[in-house]
Each structure stands twice: as C-alpha cells, then as structure tokens.
Amino acid sequence: MIGFVxxxxxxxxxxxxxxxxxxxxxxxPWLGILITIVAIGTAWYSYKTGPEKVLWATGAQELxxxxxxxxxxxxxxxxxxxxxAGVPRPRIWIVPDEDPNAFATGHDPRDSHIAVTxxxxxxxxxxxxxxxxxxxxxxxxxxxVRLMTTLAALVGAVLLxxxxxxxxxxxxxxxxxxxxxxxxxxxxxxxxxxxxxVISWIIAPLVTQLLAMAVSRRREYLADAxxxxxxxxxxxxxxxxxxxxxxxxPTPSIKRGAAHLCIADPLGRxxxxxxxxxxxxxxxxxxxxxxxxxxxxxxxxxxKKEGGSFTSSALG
Amino acid sequence: MWVLLVxxxxxxxxxxxAYNGLISLKNQTVNAFKQIDxxxxxxxxxxxxxxxxVKGAMDFERSTLEAVIQARNQAVKVNASGPENVKQxxxxxxxxxxxxxxxxxxxxxxxxxxxxxxxxxxQEELTSTENRIAFARQLYNDTATQYNTKQQQFxxxxxxxxAHAERTDLWEIEDQAERAVPQVDLSRR
Numbered sequence: 289m290i291g292f293v294x295x296x297x298x299x300x301x302x303x304x305x306x307x308x309x310x311x312x313x314x315x316x317p318w319l320g321i322l323i324t325i326v327a328i329g330t331a332w333y334s335y336k337t338g339p340e341k342v343l344w345a346t347g348a349q350e351l352x353x354x355x356x357x358x359x360x361x362x363x364x365x366x367x368x369x370x371x372x373a374g375v376p377r378p379r380i381w382i383v384p385d386e387d388p389n390a391f392a393t394g395h396d397p398r399d400s401h402i403a404v405t406x407x408x409x410x411x412x413x414x415x416x417x418x419x420x421x422x423x424x425x426x427x428x429x430x431x432x433v434r435l436m437t438t439l440a441a442l443v444g445a446v447l448l449x450x451x452x453x454x455x456x457x458x459x460x461x462x463x464x465x466x467x468x469x470x471x472x473x474x475x476x477x478x479x480x481x482x483x484x485x486v487i488s489w490i491i492a493p494l495v496t497q498l499l500a501m502a503v504s505r506r507r508e509y510l511a512d513a514x515x516x517x518x519x520x521x522x523x524x525x526x527x528x529x530x531x532x533x534x535x536x537x538p539t540p541s542i543k544r545g546a547a548h549l550c551i552a553d554p555l556g557r558x559x560x561x562x563x564x565x566x567x568x569x570x571x572x573x574x575x576x577x578x579x580x581x582x583x584x585x586x587x588x589x590x591x592k593k594e595g596g597s598f599t600s601s602a603l604g
Numbered sequence: 605m606w607v608l609l610v611x612x613x614x615x616x617x618x619x620x621x622a623y624n625g626l627i628s629l630k631n632q633t634v635n636a637f638k639q640i641d642x643x644x645x646x647x648x649x650x651x652x653x654x655x656x657x658v659k660g661a662m663d664f665e666r667s668t669l670e671a672v673i674q675a676r677n678q679a680v681k682v683n684a685s686g687p688e689n690v691k692q693x694x695x696x697x698x699x700x701x702x703x704x705x706x707x708x709x710x711x712x713x714x715x716x717x718x719x720x721x722x723x724x725x726x727q728e729e730l731t732s733t734e735n736r737i738a739f740a741r742q743l744y745n746d747t748a749t750q751y752n753t754k755q756q757q758f759x760x761x762x763x764x765x766x767a768h769a770e771r772t773d774l775w776e777i778e779d780q781a782e783r784a785v786p787q788v789d790l791s792r793r
Binding site for chain 1 (some may be wrong): 636732733736739740742743
C-alpha cells in the first residue's frame with residue numbers, strides 16, 4: 289500500500305521536477321500533489337470497498353440462517369476450521385453457480401468473508417469441504433486477502449491514472465517543446481530522469497500485474513499447506529481439487545478481477561495447467577497437478593510417520 | 605565509542621523484540637487453552653437438546669442415550685467443582701466423548717434412521733461438536749509447541765527469565781483405552 293502511494297508520488301513529483309528543470313519556471317509541484325492525492329484516494333477507496341465489490345460482482349448471498357442440511361454442514365465446517373486456525377468465524381456467502389469453486393476476501397482476520405458456490409457444496413464430501421475451507425482460511429490467516437485486494441486496486445489505479453495522464457500530456461506538449469533550449473543546458477541528468485520517468489509510466493501496469501500473479505501463485509501453495517496443517521488431512525483437499533478440476537466448465541459468475549482470489553482458476557484458462565516460463569509469468573494459479581501431487585506427498589509422509597500402512601480408506 | 609553505542613542500541617532493540625515475541629506467544633497459548641474450555645462448555649449445553657430431539661425416534665436405544673446424558677451430567681458436575689481438578693475433568697470429558705462416539709456408531713448401524721431428518725442432523729451436530737473440541741486441542745498443542753520451542757532456542761532462551769516464560773504442557777490423552785486405535789468391525793454391515 290505504501291509502495292503504491294510512493295510509486296505514484298514518484299510519477300507525479302518526478303514529472304514536476306523534470307518540468308521544472310526543462311522550463312525553469314514551475315515553482316509549485318501541482319502535478320505531484322494531485323497525483324499523490326488521487327493515488328491515496330484510490331488506494332483508500334479500494335481498500336474500504338474491495339470486499340463488498342467482489343462479493344457483489346459474483347452475486348453472492350450471505351448465509352445467516354442455514355436452511356438445508358448442506359448449509360448447516362457448511363456453517364459447522366467453517367466454524368470448526370476457524371477454531372483450528374485460531375481466527376474469528378468469517379462471514380459465509382453462497383454464490384449461486386453450479387461450478388465448484390470458492391474464494392475468500394476481506395481486510396484482516398477479524399473482518400473476512402468466505403464464499404463458496406452451490407456446485408462445491410453439491411460435489412464435496414464433508415472432509416473435502418473441510419480441506420477447501422481450510423485453504424481459504426489459510427488465505428485469511430496469512431493476510432493474503434488484504435494483499436490481494438490491494439494488488440487489485442493497484443493494477444486498476446495505475447491503468448486509470450496513466451490513461452488520464454496520457455490525455456493531459458497531449459495538451460501540455462507544446463510549452464515543453466518551446467523551452468527545449470533550457471533542456472539542453474540541464475544536461476544528461478535531465479535526459480536520464482526523463483527516460484526513467486517515461487519508462488516507469490509505460491511499464492507500470494505490466495509490472496503491477498505480473499507482481500499480482502507471482503504473489504498469487506506462491507500464496508496458493510502456502511494456503512494448501514496451511515489447510516493441511518489445520519485439517520491434518522491433506523489427502524481430502526487433494527481429492528477435492530481433483531473433483532474441482534474434473535468439473536472443467538469455467539465459473540461464469542466470477543469475473544476476471546476476482547480470479548486470483550479463488551481456490552481454482554475460475555476462467556478455466558488452459559495456461560494454468562502448463563509448466564514453463566510463460567505459464568509461470570502469466571497464470572494466477574499454479575498447475576493443479578502440481579498442487580495435488582504436493583498434497584499427496586504430504587499425505588504419504590504423514591502416513592509413514594504414523595506407521596500406518598496406506599489403505600484404500602485413507603484415499604477416501 | 606560510537607561503535608559501542610550502536611551495538612548497545614541494536615542489542616536493546618533485539619531484547620525488546622524477543623521479549624514481546626515471547627509475551628505474545630504466552631498469551632496466545634493461554635487463549636488457546638481457554639478455547640478448549642469454551643468448546644467443552646458448548647458441548648455440555650448442546651447435548652440435552654440433541655438427545656431430546658431424537659428421543660422419540662430412538663426409543664429402542666434408550667440405554668445409549670441415557671449413558672450420554674449421564675456422562676454429560678457427570679462432566680458438568682466435575683467442571684462446577686472448580687478448575688483445579690484437571691485430572692477429574694479430563695476423565696469426565698473423555699468418558700463423555702466415549703459415550704458420544706458410541707451413540708454415533710449406533711446411529712451408523714441403522715441406515716434407515718438417517719432418513720428421519722432429526723437423526724441426520726444429530727449426526728452432523730455430533731460430528732461437528734467432536735471436531736470442534738479436537739481442533740481446539742490441536743490449536744492449543746500447536747501454539748504451546750511453538751511457545752516451548754521459542755523458549756528453548758538460542759538466543760531467545762536468554763530472555764526467558766525476563767519474560768517469566770515457562771514450559772507449558774501439551775494436551776494428552778490420559779486414558780490408555782482411548783489411546784489405543786479403535787477396532788472397527790465392518791463385517792456387521
């Protein structure tokens with residue numbers, strides 16, 4: 289969050305400084321102040337309204353009074369997992385969608401939300417549901433939910449301000465040209481600054497997006513491991529992931545902006561299941577096969593330690 | 605001279621950080637232990653309602669239900685006598701867990717019972733109640749282990765005296781019978 293605001297301050301004040309060097313008469317850094325205020329405002333606004341926006345966009349409905357057996361079970365499982373994770377019980381939401389998926393959002397463990405789709409409730413056994421909820425609570429406990437919301441705000445705001453600036457620069461170009469004589473006097477320092485500043489503007493959206501994705505992928509593995517720590521049953525999460533993956537249909541009610549929050553890529557992009565640098569750079573989720581095999585590795589290690597033989601009941 | 609001053613400041617900052625870390629873990633451990641109590645209390649409050657709801661449908665298993673109620677009343681009584689009787693409390697709670705798991709096994713034995721809404725609900729509530737207690741104990745053990753490890757590790761061990769940190773005991777199953785792996789005979793079904 290602070291980095292975000294500082295980055296914008298550089299974009300703004302840097303522009304002012306270059307302008308001052310090149311024109312010689314620019315006493316008040318209005319550009320820097322304006323952009324910094326806009327950045328702080330956007331960051332604060334997205335931080336405050338992020339969770340509500342995500343939930344609203346997916347059409348989720350809050351589950352306050354459970355009616356069916358499945359809903360009662362969901363509430364119980366969430367409460368159990370909250371005890372295991374040592375966090376307050378998050379608010380529970382149900383997304384009316386037949387594709388199995390789940391996500392978590394919120395600011396911190398005291399104010400968090402967990403949403404699951406109807407499809408997930410339908411296909412998962414109690415143990416598998418426990419694994420999935422444990423994964424989401426892992427995100428909550430690691431404060432991933434806040435990080436993700438901030439990253440989403442960052443990507444959006446950079447794009448917004450850059451587009452606005454592009455228009456402003458178009459108009460402000462002429463005075464800059466007319467004072468070109470002074471620019472030569474300022475020498476190489478100005479040229480380097482100017483180049484750096486322009487490059488920052490161009491790559492800002494790309495860098496923030498790549499950052500969001502890299503963070504997101506690492507966090508998925510971590511949340512899988514946290515789930516195993518809470519339930520002591522990594523094989524249940526592995527089988528839940530297998531079920532979610534075999535339901536290949538994309539989750540239509542979860543839009544692109546919230547994709548990195550979900551347990552499985554809701555867009556059904558094929559990129560997610562590939563290895564290699566391209567997938568490593570652009571996918572929001574690690575390949576499902578890798579996640580499942582890591583979880584199974586944990587499961588076998590656990591069985592070995594307990595001295596039990598690997599039986600079909602453990603696969604259940 | 606300056607080097608010495610900087611060194612003192614760094615060491616001072618480290619002592620503060622290590623001390624605060626230990627205090628934080630200590631309080632987390634205490635809180636996690638209280639969570640077990642909260643969940644046990646919840647179980648005591650829940651059992652009478654659950655049993656009343658299924659009394660009619662399970663009239664032929666009256667003895668199992670009565671065993672549960674009796675174990676519950678015993679646990680409530682021991683708990684009321686004060687927190688000092690840790691051993692008796694854990695014995696009573698273990699007896700209650702045993703009675704509840706026998707009830708669960710009984711319900712499993714009559715698949716046609718599950719069709720009645722109440723029984724399905726009973727099963728879910730019982731499973732969830734036992735899970736909550738198990739997870740509360742797991743959290744306590746995890747937190748206490750973290751606290752104990754931190755105390756013993758160098759260099760944090762140098763400030764344990766300052767923070768009045770002491771080793772905490774982990775939750776263990778005291779009943780030898782419960783420690784044994786349950787033998788489930790599947791041929792009955």
